[in-house]
Amino acid sequence: MTLSQHILQQKLNRQFRFRQSADSSNELAKSWLLDGAAEGAVVVVDEQRKGRGRHGRSWHTPPGAALALSVILKPAAADVAFVNMVGALSVFDLVRQIGCQGASIKWPNDVQIRGKKVSGILAENIWERTKLIGVVLGIGVNVRVDFRDTDLADTAISLEDITPRRHDRAELLCQLLDHIDSWYRAAPADIFASWKSRLSTLGKRIYLAGTPAVALDVTSAGALIVKCESGEVREVNAGDVFEIGSRGSGQ
Ligand code: BTN
Numbered sequence: 605m606t607l608s609q610h611i612l613q614q615k616l617n618r619q620f621r622f623r624q625s626a627d628s629s630n631e632l633a634k635s636w637l638l639d640g641a642a643e644g645a646v647v648v649v650d651e652q653r654k655g656r657g658r659h660g661r662s663w664h665t666p667p668g669a670a671l672a673l674s675v676i677l678k679p680a681a682a683d684v685a686f687v688n689m690v691g692a693l694s695v696f697d698l699v700r701q702i703g704c705q706g707a708s709i710k711w712p713n714d715v716q717i718r719g720k721k722v723s724g725i726l727a728e729n730i731w732e733r734t735k736l737i738g739v740v741l742g743i744g745v746n747v748r749v750d751f752r753d754t755d756l757a758d759t760a761i762s763l764e765d766i767t768p769r770r771h772d773r774a775e776l777l778c779q780l781l782d783h784i785d786s787w788y789r790a791a792p793a794d795i796f797a798s799w800k801s802r803l804s805t806l807g808k809r810i811y812l813a814g815t816p817a818v819a820l821d822v823t824s825a826g827a828l829i830v831k832c833e834s835g836e837v838r839e840v841n842a843g844d845v846f847e848i849g850s851r852g853s854g855q
Pocket of ligand 1: 627628629630631652654655656657658659661663671672673674714723724725726742743744745
């Protein structure tokens with residue numbers, strides 16, 4: 605079943621906006637948030653023309669092949685770090701629910717299967733001066749994106765590369781939103797402990813901005829604690845971690 609306004613109207617019991625094609629679901633969700641969207645409202649886009657990834661990268665969302673959604677959340681400012689964890693845990697649960705084994709979370713929030721990325725998350729905090737208006741939790745899931753013969757072939761994977769059957773994206777969307785609702789209601793300590801226990805990065809040798817280090821731990825704010833070759837222990841809040849021996853960090 606294909607994604608459409610009609611299908612989502614039947615399936616989603618929440619405010620939503622659907623676009624067959626748009627630049628980015630996060631952009632649409634941001635303006636909707638500023639126009640007063642309620643918490644839990646979701647923007648779903650079938651094809652993103654300018655899908656956005658972390659660190660200014662782009663995110664490939666061809667028509668009919670992926671999930672691209674942005675959920676509007678309004679956490680307390682002190683809890684924004686948990687939103688990323690909620691996103692990653694929800695995708696992790698979805699992947700497990702449909703029978704994919706061997707999923708893990710690469711710090712901070714990439715869900716990987718067999719070391720290849722199946723989902724990426726871009727959570728954007730929207731502030732008005734010092735007041736947090738809300739968070740746009742953008743999630744991309746590769747459902748049947750064909751990465752063969754692309755430069756992402758070694759680093760990205762789709763759900764249907766793993767499971768033998770075809771997935772109904774509207775069904776996957778509902779399952780994912782259910783997981784988001786339940787993790788978002790969970791206690792922060794449980795969110796953190798579950799996220800930490802699913803991280804593949806801890807204990808690994810990594811490159812951080814080209815420098816070798818070992819990933820030691822994470823803080824409850826989601827930062828990575830690394831030990832550099834010099835012996836210096838540092839807290840990393842953003843930045844691309846490349847696990848030594850892994851295939852990298854493509855979509
Ligand atoms: C990453 O670089 O890993 C984050 C990718 C986030 C992609 C999603 S798709 C839905 C939402 N809209 C966007 O433009 N980006 C996010």
